[in-house]
Amino acid sequence: MFHFCALLKPKRLPYNWIMNKIDMKTPVAELDGDEMARVLWNEIKENLIKPFVNLKTEYYDLSLQNRDATGDEVTKEAAFAIKRLGVGVKCATITANAQRQKEYGLKQIYKSPNATIRSILDGTVFREPIKTGAILPLVSCWKKPIVIGRHAYGDVYGASEFRANGPCKVELCVTGEDGVEERIPVAKMNGAGVVLAMHNLDESIRNFARSCFYYALDKKIPVWFSAKDTISKTYDGRFKDIFLEIYETEFREKCEKANISYFYTLIDDAVSRAMRSEGGFLWACKNYDGDVMSDMIASACGSLAMMTSALVSPSGAVEYEAAHGTVQKHYYRHIKGEKTSTNPCALLFAWTGALGKRAALDGLNSLGTLASTLEKAAKDAVCAGVVTADLAGSFGGKKGVSSSEFIAEIKKRTERLLKDDVL
Numbered sequence: 137m138f139h140f141c142a143l144l145k146p147k148r149l150p151y152n153w154i155m156n157k158i159d160m161k162t163p164v165a166e167l168d169g170d171e172m173a174r175v176l177w178n179e180i181k182e183n184l185i186k187p188f189v190n191l192k193t194e195y196y197d198l199s200l201q202n203r204d205a206t207g208d209e210v211t212k213e214a215a216f217a218i219k220r221l222g223v224g225v226k227c228a229t230i231t232a233n234a235q236r237q238k239e240y241g242l243k244q245i246y247k248s249p250n251a252t253i254r255s256i257l258d259g260t261v262f263r264e265p266i267k268t269g270a271i272l273p274l275v276s277c278w279k280k281p282i283v284i285g286r287h288a289y290g291d292v293y294g295a296s297e298f299r300a301n302g303p304c305k306v307e308l309c310v311t312g313e314d315g316v317e318e319r320i321p322v323a324k325m326n327g328a329g330v331v332l333a334m335h336n337l338d339e340s341i342r343n344f345a346r347s348c349f350y351y352a353l354d355k356k357i358p359v360w361f362s363a364k365d366t367i368s369k370t371y372d373g374r375f376k377d378i379f380l381e382i383y384e385t386e387f388r389e390k391c392e393k394a395n396i397s398y399f400y401t402l403i404d405d406a407v408s409r410a411m412r413s414e415g416g417f418l419w420a421c422k423n424y425d426g427d428v429m430s431d432m433i434a435s436a437c438g439s440l441a442m443m444t445s446a447l448v449s450p451s452g453a454v455e456y457e458a459a460h461g462t463v464q465k466h467y468y469r470h471i472k473g474e475k476t477s478t479n480p481c482a483l484l485f486a487w488t489g490a491l492g493k494r495a496a497l498d499g500l501n502s503l504g505t506l507a508s509t510l511e512k513a514a515k516d517a518v519c520a521g522v523v524t525a526d527l528a529g530s531f532g533g534k535k536g537v538s539s540s541e542f543i544a545e546i547k548k549r550t551e552r553l554l555k556d557d558v559l
């Protein structure tokens with residue numbers, strides 16, 4: 137087979153890319169999803185990826201209907217495929233609840249697919265605003281992006297919950313491997329209420345800390361870690377201690393050499409400092425804190441759709457996804473036949489992240505160049521004021537273009553960049 141990429145200098149694509157679509161060596165695991173995100177997923181693939189690449193994926197349909205049909209086995213298979221292939225790309229998926237169970241006639245309420253995947257892969261989700269230069273953050277002192285490092289294992293996402301219908305005594309019973317039971321009093325409830333038990337693992341917290349320090353060293357930015365150890369002395373206290381232990385034993389020297397600082401502070405103090413900072417740091421957050429803070433930062437930087445999200449597992453496998461959901465309200469308008477103005481950037485950047493990573497692993501310069509060209513084309517479109525409705529406010533309230541028009545604009549710009557060999 138003719139490998140044109142081997143003949144070219146790095147960062148160049150052949151002029152006749154239409155004739156020579158890029159061949160991939162190894163597939164990426166592709167996890168399709170639900171609602172408006174699924175509609176955009178397909179449009180992105182058909183219009184922005186497949187015209188340029190002979191796309192190789194291992195496809196897993198994580199639509200709610202297929203999760204139901206497979207008893208959620210498809211989600212687990214997909215997570216193991218990411219582990220095996222080293223790279224995955226995931227569309228947003230519905231997390232089922234009682235209302236969704238009724239809407240889709242589900243056999244049961246399945247766990248969040250993200251929680252299932254993260255519990256198999258472990259690791260840390262890094263979320264970073266997509267910077268275009270054209271959209272100023274709502275927080276005027278933020279000059280540089282704040283990156284969230286969200287621990288992806290356990291806590292409330294892997295919790296067991298219980299609804300007490302009346303007065304009761306609640307204890308936590310822990311049985312050791314030797315069969316010895318220990319009972320920890322939780323509460324004497326004098327009426328109906330709710331109970332929750334959650335856990336984490338020292339080894340997962342260690343990996344969380346390690347991946348944050350590696351990320352910070354790579355990007356040359358300081359690390360903050362925040363939790364609430366004043367209230368949760370044992371649980372959050374363990375996070376704080378492990379982070380410090382990993383820093384002292386494995387990273388202090390490297391960080392000092394690179395002039396990278398690490399500090400721990402309470403989550404409420406971190407929030408207040410972040411709002412007064414100029415940005416430019418990695419904020420390591422526990423699972424739930426990271427979920428909330430990344431949405432806050434994405435919204436302050438323009439839109440939930442202007443953020444990248446990558447789950448980095450300790451095995452080295454990476455799953456790229458959008459941080460937003462399935463955009464349900466837009467989907468209901470879409471199925472009524474309305475044109476929606478849903479921003480595809482986060483989904484596109486999930487694809488470019490995955491293809492860029494595959495390119496780096498497989499030594500495919502042309503694929504890496506395509507990924508960065510698509511990103512540049514999307515950012516250029518935004519800078520030129522061709523934006524979807526979520527970003528229109530940043531451009532004097534002009535009407536946003538439809539998703540399809542925005543995707544067509546990115547395609548046109550990508551073709552031009554590749555033709556002009558601008559990169």
Ligand code: NAP
Binds near residue numbers: 250440460461464465
């Ligand atoms: P959502 O999909 O994130 O959307 C919430 C709102 O944010 C939208 O109604 C829209 O605001 C705005 N928005 C989000 N993404 C946008 C985009 N790409 N372009 C333009 N606007 C965007 O959250 P949701 O509607 O509350 O949740 C829908 C489903 O997504 C739920 O079933 C939830 O379980 C699931 N979910 C999945 C993931 C995931 O798989 N990663 C993450 C979160 C939620 P306007 O309506 O004001 O335009």
Ligand code: MG
Binds near residue numbers: 427428431459
């Ligand atoms: Mg969220």
